[in-house]
Amino acid sequence: MALSTTVSQSKRIKRKAPRGFLKRIFKRQKPHLRLESSCDLLVHLNCLLFIRRLAEESRANACKNKCGIIKDQHVLAAAKVILKKSRG
């Protein structure tokens, strides 16, 4: 079966924000800029919302295709829409 290739829905998630990771990403992309103290939390929030949108969109895509499993093409189609929406 395709169990090995599928990832079951995670029941528990960490709500802790990877603040160091976020800061590092920003620093790596824009080494000349500074991120204020609590901005990484807002970035985390933004990322959470983006992920949530993406998840809902891809889920809708999967349901539209009558698929019980989210495939990468579903995610790809959703990403096209959501990345466009989440432009600054």
Next chain:
Amino acid sequence: MEGSYIPDSEPTTRTLLRRLLDTEDPHTPRGRQSTRASARRTPLETPFSMRLRSQTKTTTRRHSHGARSIGRLAHIQTSGRLKEQTPRTLLENILLTAPESSMVVPESALKPVPAPQVVQSPSGESSRGSLELQLPELKPPTTLAPGLLLALGKRKQRLRLSEFQQGVDQELPLSPGPLTEPHGNAGASSLTSSLNLALATPPVPQSVQRPGLARRPPTRRAVDVGAFLQDLQDTSVALALPGDSLRTPVATLPTDTVLEDTQPFSQPLIGRSPNVRHSLPCPSSSAERTVGRRTQSSGPRLQNNSPGRPDQLLVGKAEEVDALAVGFPNTSNSSSGEDGLQPLQDGVGEEAEDVMEESLSMSDEEEAAGAQGSARAEEPKTHKEGTEAEGSWGATEAKELEGPSRDKDTAGRTGSPELTSITLEFQQARQLEFLEPAQPTSTAVGLFRQQSIPAPSLPPEPLSARRPPRARTAGPRLRQDPYKTGLSHYAKLFSFYTKMPMEKAALEMVEKCLDKYFQHLCDDLEVFAAHAGRKTVRPEDLELLLRRQGLVTDQVSLHVLVERHLPLQYRQLLIPCAFSGNTVFPAQ
């Protein structure tokens, strides 16, 4: 034609034959057959090929008849006659006869005997070339006398054999012809069999006599190790005997040839063979480094001392090689000579390490006080130049050419200054080591200062100092991993929000999307901050971003989003709230 033919054949047919003979049991007929095939592979001159074929046919016929030993004898005789015409025909005969001779086991002890004869006789006539392998069988009749003369006390057995062979040969000529021989020599078959044994086996000893040809790949490795050891040794020699350093002026003359040697030798230092490390403990490895660096780093400052070094070493090496070549005239090949060098160098190199350490510890204080201060100040600059020059070996070569002339001056000095100068070199080289890892960081100079000061005081430090770069090399990998883990963290969140099972490929896609998303995010934030005339990204920028993304609207404020999606601990940090003592945290 044969002379020109030799070099080509050596790598191909001879080595093949030798390998076969060495590896396989002489008793197995298969190996012989294969050798035969390989021998036939050798390009034969057309005029003789016809004759060869005819001979082989006759031999095969005889074999089928069953008079084996006799047939062999006949072959030997015929081969002896034909030898003057073509050694190849002889070869073929030998190959054909060989399998039968291999049947006899006990004579294997005599194997080494005939080989030297063969080798010596061809030395007179180098034309034998590739055929030498099998020729030994054919040779005995003609080469017996020179073989006897040349063969010294070591070859008494051989003498016996030669006598044997002579007797056999004499018997054989008596027989009218190859066709009639079988009947006449049936009685002498036992003798001939023994003879054949001795004759068939020679190829193995041959390989022993010319190790360079048979074992080329190993010799190359040996050269690398040897070069390294020699470098060490030479440094030690220079330390121990100031008089030896006088060689350096000599080095100036053959610099061209010497420098040619440097490249192949110095490069292997980088990719050192592990056994060297084992044999030579910590100090040796540090010395290696220094040597390698010296060749690489050609800063103007270091050149005064360093470039001369390799030359010295090489000169010493060349001298040794020459000496060895004289010692063993047989091993005229440079590769074989260096092969012999290796054991010597092993011993000397280890001694060299000890000497090096002592000298370093001795002269550390002196240098630290005086000359080094000035040298260090200039080194950062020189090092940069060195790194630039590292890429091209040719450049270093050119600079090394300049080296020897300066080296003369150093050579002229008395012993004690030389010691100091050498130690200086070492420490400079060490500092270079420090610098190279440190340079990528912007504070290279500062680091250099910090590292250079402890370096002279602690000789074993280079080892500990060398580790950090390794850790740094491993660093980027680790750095990439956290990025992946961070992305995978959000991918997990994705799988939580979907409330559906998903494929792993989809997860990877999500990670890709996240990567893109972060890129856009950072670009947007940069633009917002730049528009506001700031270099710091503030929460307002993020709020604006959320608003533009349609997440924050007039109905849904940022605080609402924070309350909805972030845990309480983060909410406290984001949403201003009144605390006791009439304070608001976070302050607005």
